[in-house]
Amino acid sequence: MTEPGARAAILARVRSALRDRPSATVARDYRRAGTRGRGDLDRFAEMLRDYRALVRITDDVPAAIGDRGFIAAPGCPPEWGGDRRQHTVAELDRVDGVITACAVAIADTGTIVLDHDAPDQGARALTLVPDHHIVVVRADQIVPGVPDAVAALAGVRTQTWISGPSATSDIELERVEGVHGPRTLEVIIDIR
């Protein structure tokens, strides 16, 4: 627990350190949200493939998902199929894969953002413990850059930004896919 006086002491140190009254003005001259039009689907797919995600572009999502015995986030459209029951973490460790929607996707970086407070994206463990994650992205959810995604999201929501499958660069700084998170990330882009 905080020692009595620690909080006041740190704040007093901060104020004393700033006796010269520094100030800063932030200029945002970079490419801001909403200045670049719509996200480019082909670029998004290219960036995903570059980081070894599986990409499928389709107008028939249920057919692309098929029947693989996966589970799905409870709020996903019924036609996507999948087991919608609650699973414990131990049970999640035994399922083959999981299907979810997403909140927004970024073309520049091949990133998908999950909003875990949305029922079609599910609690965090759902998309973490199973080894295969199918995420369905509507073409109109693709934005050009990171600022567009930040603007589309509410900062108070629990989020996971995902760019490709789990990876590491810890051995000789060479990228290797597949460590603790899902080793297969499959992105189905819905162009209906």
Next chain:
Amino acid sequence: MTFIGMPRGTGNLTGAPFPEAASEALDNAQLRRNLAKATGTIRAKRAAVVDELPDWAALRAAGAAIKDDVLANLDTYLLRFEAALTERGSTVHWARDAEEATRIVTELVTATGAREVIKVKSMATAEIGLNEALAAAGVAAVETDLAELIVQLGHDRPSHILVPAIHRNRAEIREIFAEGMGATDLTDDPRVLAEAARAHLRRKFLTVDVAVSGANFAIAETGGLVVVESEGNGRMCLTLPRTLISVVGIEKIIPAWQDLEVFLQLLPRSSTGERMNPYTSVWTGPTEGQTSHVVLVDNGRTATLADPDGRAALRCIRCSACLNSCPVYERTGGHAYGSTYPGPIGAVLSPQLTGIDRNPTLPYASSLCGVCYDVCPVAIDIPSMLVHLRGRAPKPRAEAAAMRAAAWAMSDHRRWRRLLRAGRLGRALGRRPMLPPPLSAWTRARDLPEPPRQTFRDWWDTR
């Protein structure tokens, strides 16, 4: 000056003097080969992905300015962050130094009854020596980042901010894993080694009930914390245990959610040379039924903040681009710096956190080539700061005596002229002479310039 008397940081921030530690490291040819290969790879990747962004310079300027704004109004932002987090249901703790921070975390862990915690790689917890403190209280801290695991199983020390085991090559890592995990069927293929780490840690993730994390960013506006990672070990630690304790340096604050749009472009490209890291977790307060504690740590940061010429070091977002680019780091490795923070940023940050008297040699661990400044995503002028800190470092007695002698000689023009003429006698020493101790420390790595036949003043008089 305002920084006198401000309490300094403690913990894992000092080691042997840099010249001694560096000359030992330079004898290790394997280390130099490993570092040259790894840093060469990452430099090329970083350059390629930075070039992809036409607005990199504007992003870098914005990143620097946002951090400067945070530092200029740090008290306001800290209180805003605390209020937002408390409202969401987290408990916020304040720690003045390493001892206070480790005591708070140890008490929180032991109160849960846990004998084991899983950890997300965190510079702050390494700085305060958390694992050692937990071990003393009978709690085992399990590092889950692959490189941290290599360091922990190898009973080794981290040598890089992003890749603590950068000094190890794949063959050495195979040996460490074979020994530490009792695994017999390993090859030195990085894929096989990553798979071994996955199998080794899976049960820990699913059973251990307390996790300790750091944070890359703490958002004042929302009370949000952000962890940027690659492997998914971070997500495991943040998601599965019932209690989550996050240790956050007070300079990790950013004002608003929107500011992430800058840092999530600057950090991954500077750090691993990726357009985006595989996983970034954002959460605000207790999530999905967890209990959440946040420990805000000073440990020398306010002392650093008090120096107007040094405080920009607190902009650092721990990307490690300066390490990967530095010709000194590439040859000595991270251990030579003796601090949790190695490389160019460590050479300016460590002496400021501890006070220059406890790290007097680090500001000299640089050739001042300036590449660290060029690659820094938040434009920290490390070379100028190194020079500033050299000015404040305690001087060796020989140097102080030499400077006093020079001041005496130059303060009278007749005296100076006589001495310059006498200096020509130095030609008798021949080419590349070695000076006697203690001046030999200088000539060991440099050639003493040969004095000219004629002084400038004599030449001028003859015109």
